[in-house]
Amino acid sequence: MLHFPIVLILLTTTFVLVGRLNPHFEKPVIIRSLLGSSVLFTLAAIMAGYLLFISDTYTGALAKNHFYGALITGGGITLSFICYEWMSTKGRPPGLIFFLFLGLTNFSLAYTSHMGGSLTHGSDYLSEPLVSLFPPKMEQKNPEDMLLYEDIVATVLETKCVNCHNENKSKGDLLLDSHEALLAEGKSGQKAVVPGNPEGSELMVRIQLPEEHDDRMPPEGKPGLTENELAVLTFWIEKGASQEIKQGEIEDDVIMTKLEEMMPDIQQAQFKILEEKAAFEAAQKELESIASNFGVTVAPDRQVNEKYFEMKMKFPPPPFGTEELQAFSPYFPYFSRISLASTNVSDDDLFYLAKMSQLRELVLQKTAISGEGLPYLKDLPYLEVLNLSFTPMEDAHLLHLLEFKSLKKVYLFGTPVKKEIVAAFQKHKPEIAIILEEGPSN
Incomplete structure (x- = not known):
């Protein structure tokens, strides 16, 4: 119901343009059938969307823009059909007005489709894959000066663990949101990290539990640590879990190779953390302004x-x-x-x-x-x-x-x-x- 009208409109536009460029491909019967079908199925999709719209299944600015864009698309393709039929009755080829309406339809279709994608997959559904392909440029430290804990380990924990293990939500009585918390003894008497002893570190024990185990980190359904992340975390604990270890001081070639392989993901994660922080701070500033008015x-x-x-x-x-x-x-x-x-x-x-x-x-x-x-x-x-x-x-x-x-x-x-x-x-x-x-x- 949703995607068929999109295909029909694009197919109609293709036939019209190809026929315009090469008269041998101009088939009024096919174009008339495609235009009529486009109108019929577009209006059906708009009606289905309207029922969702008034049921509050989808709400907010994106939903409104998506719906209004659909109305413009429906109006554009309908006027295109009427214009084409009117010109056909006069035995004349489609003129400028027809192409203006068809162009409006396609521009509106692109906008409406984008709004629909944003509504379904999130506003960054286009930019997020690009970020993974082309990591944004950030001010980076010299690799030799990067701190193993602050720049690598902390980033891994922030992206995969801290959401459930922070000072406000310490699942399993483990705090992982700071170096001090990692080394502190929890109420259970266990330490998340025991310097020099990965096997005795509760963090490492839980990371390596079977997926179905209740105490496994992260829980079932959430992405666990990769082989490289696990190896680097183990190495860091074995070397004393210090905040001062720099990448340039590591002499283990295997770990250095794993760090190099991890670096694109680490940079992307750091960018996302900074991006979320900036968005949060912007929202806070605006909310405080609104709150002061009331x-x-x-x-x-x-x-x-x-x-x-x-x-x-x-x-x-x-x-x-x-x-x-x-x-x-x-x-x-x-x-x-x-x-x-x-x-x-x-x-x-x-x-x-x-x-x-x-x-x-x-x-x-x-x-x-x-x-x-x-x-x-x-x-x-x-x-x-x-x-x-x-x-x-x-x-x-x-x-x-x-x-x-x-x-x-x-x-x-x-x-x-x-x-x-x-x-x-x-x-x-x-x-x-x-x-x-x-x-x-x-």
Whole structure:
């Protein structure tokens, strides 16, 4: 349904151009059939896309631009068909107006296809492969001056391990986000890295566990360390896990060969880390500017290693409702923790909060939330904490929480929800803790 109209429009354009260059290939019957089919299938694709658009399966600026581009494409090919038929009835070949409409159709088709690719595969779906083929130029150290830990080992750990092993999320009681943390003893009594002893280093033990093992690093489904990365990491630990070892000081030819093979990937990873940091800093600057206009606080969320943001209300809470919430819409995917305590948000506003795909904790304490809008939130993959204390939460709407994917804790203090309803809910869904305390407001 989606790709067939693209093929038809391109095939139609090819036949028209070839026929224009060589009259022997000009076949009005074929071109008329292709144009008619293009119109029919393009309009069908637009209708299918419209149904997705209004169902909120796809939302945001990319989805809107994709849809509007499709409308222009559909209009362009339809006008091309009408123009071609009109010229045919007069026994004249297609003229300038026809080619203008057909050109508009193709330009719009290219734009719409790009928007569709960005919507499906991410905005960098074109540039990312190019980055791997042509690593961006960066200011590089002289290879002999590169530090084995800072420039190589730390980069490998950052890209494959630190997301789950940082000061805010220490999976398996291992911290891997700094040299100091690697050498420190965790609560379990184990050290991630024991200098000079790879076999006694918990990091190395877990990296080499079978893929199906619960303690394996990284977990199943995520890319593990390559043979070269494992060899370099082992070598670094054997040599004392020092921060001072430079590549120019390494005399092991095998390790030097492996480092040379790794270097393109290391450079690409370093560029991506810097690129993400720059994007995050730009988003932070813009969010802080928006927040200052509404008297709220936006800051990096330390509980997720400062990769996302949290929003809090100042005291006393400023006026904050639908309009203020929508002002943050371009940055919804950047939020992991939101507190809207004592604001004017309503159940309808949960529709917008549902677009915060990284949301972990949502505080709606002392708002007018009755629970009618809770179904909007049910598909959030990471939402674990929901504070509904002092809201007019209704008994029937509490049942919506049964459909939530990751919810672990709900605060219901001061709500009119009956105790027997709470008891029945907890019996049916024991993994979700219902807490009859006020809970934190920020």
